[in-house]
Amino acid sequence: MSTYAIHAGKFVLPAAVMDGGYLMVEDGVFGAWQAEEPACEVVDYAGKWVAPGLVDTHIHGFYNHATTDNDAEGMNIASAELARLGTTSWLPTTFTQGVDDLGESCAAIAQAAAERGPEFVGARIQGIYLEGPFFTTKHVGAQNPKFLIDPDVEVFHGWQERAGGRIVKSALAAEKPGAAEYIAALDAEGIVTCLGHTDATYDECLAAINAGATCIVHTYNGQRGLHHREPGVVGAAMATPETYSEIICDGKHVHPAAIKALVNAKGWQHVVLITDCLACGGMPEGNYMSGGMPVILKDNLCHIVNEDGSMGSIAGSVLTLARGVKNMVDWGIVTAEQALRMGTEVAARSAKIDGACGFIKPGRDADFIVLEPDMTLVETYVGGTRIEK
Numbered sequence: 001m002s003t004y005a006i007h008a009g010k011f012v013l014p015a016a017v018m019d020g021g022y023l024m025v026e027d028g029v030f031g032a033w034q035a036e037e038p039a040c041e042v043v044d045y046a047g048k049w050v051a052p053g054l055v056d057t058h059i060h061g062f063y064n065h066a067t068t069d070n071d072a073e074g075m076n077i078a079s080a081e082l083a084r085l086g087t088t089s090w091l092p093t094t095f096t097q098g099v100d101d102l103g104e105s106c107a108a109i110a111q112a113a114a115e116r117g118p119e120f121v122g123a124r125i126q127g128i129y130l131e132g133p134f135f136t137t138k139h140v141g142a143q144n145p146k147f148l149i150d151p152d153v154e155v156f157h158g159w160q161e162r163a164g165g166r167i168v169k170s171a172l173a174a175e176k177p178g179a180a181e182y183i184a185a186l187d188a189e190g191i192v193t194c195l196g197h198t199d200a201t202y203d204e205c206l207a208a209i210n211a212g213a214t215c216i217v218h219t220y221n222g223q224r225g226l227h228h229r230e231p232g233v234v235g236a237a238m239a240t241p242e243t244y245s246e247i248i249c250d251g252k253h254v255h256p257a258a259i260k261a262l263v264n265a266k267g268w269q270h271v272v273l274i275t276d277c278l279a280c281g282g283m284p285e286g287n288y289m290s291g292g293m294p295v296i297l298k299d300n301l302c303h304i305v306n307e308d309g310s311m312g313s314i315a316g317s318v319l320t321l322a323r324g325v326k327n328m329v330d331w332g333i334v335t336a337e338q339a340l341r342m343g344t345e346v347a348a349r350s351a352k353i354d355g356a357c358g359f360i361k362p363g364r365d366a367d368f369i370v371l372e373p374d375m376t377l378v379e380t381y382v383g384g385t386r387i388e389k
Helices: 072-084 099-114 153-162 179-188 202-211 232-239 256-266 321-330 336-342 345-350
Strands: 003-012 017-019 022-026 029-034 041-052 054-059 087-092 128-134 167-172 192-195 244-248 271-274 286-290 293-298 301-305 311-317 368-371 377-382
Touching: 003 336, 003 368, 041 336, 041 377, 054 128, 054 271, 054 321, 054 345, 072 087, 072 099, 072 377, 087 128, 099 128, 099 153, 153 167, 153 179, 167 179, 179 192, 179 202, 192 202, 202 232, 232 256, 244 256, 244 345, 256 271, 271 321, 271 336, 271 345, 286 301, 293 311, 321 336, 336 345
Parallel strands: 003 041, 054 087, 128 167, 167 192, 244 271
Antiparallel strands: 003 017, 003 022, 022 029, 041 368, 286 293, 293 301, 301 311, 368 377
């Protein structure tokens, strides 16, 4: 592979946003940023921003390929399409399924990651996120209620074995029997535990956080809300500054004013931009399956199909993370720099995958995006290779 330099108006680097200059790319990995023009090929993006490739830590699939399909090839097709749209790392996210089926999903995701050769160019699978099945019926949302069970460390270990050790994140309801023990056990193994699809009280959430939980699943959605006499899950998210709060930033799941309130309460450094995108992301409007359940995609949002065929509650988004970053800036909630960091380094830290992605650092895979000053995505590079649109 070749050595070249990227010239741009601004570079989002770990310590600061650097104005102008040149970022070296050497055989598919980042070199150093420098102010002076180097004696090599220069790819000129004058006036544009260069940032780390986006990191989606909560996403169920894309381009009509879902984690529940148990299809390694499908995961790689989804990865290639995600990269075209700015996401260079992701955590394929499972649904609430039967124990054996969930193991099959983990195995298929692991197979997709393991079988990639050096010629593959697409979003990197940085781990697996288990969204379920340890949830409460009251806030089950688009998860399948017939497969809900109590947290079980041995069951988790069975999934982890099928995953080849790739599970990095697991969600549960804080009020479920055995929740604290499950959280503490996974915390000791370095696995992130998250509170979601839960009707837990504020005190139950604090007990879970004290046991080691560090993240709130799609804050505001699928959980007990904020009340001044019972702060609930949302109150726990806002009152614990060191936890991370996921937020679906499509403007449909959560009102921008509520997102602003969360950012003001926690600071942008602990709010994670996610998509919660379903497999129908990137597809036209119509009827699809999601987590084994029928959904309707209409007006850039997925809804559950009721038994009578009518459109029911929200099932998930079809958002891209690049669009989410731009939304946060367009809504005036954070600066461009902050939005980009929320979709890269903050996301990576929240899932403990920041050793592999989320930053432009010498020696790291040269995964980066190029944007207009208004945060419109221009180009994506994976391993120093520009993705054809």
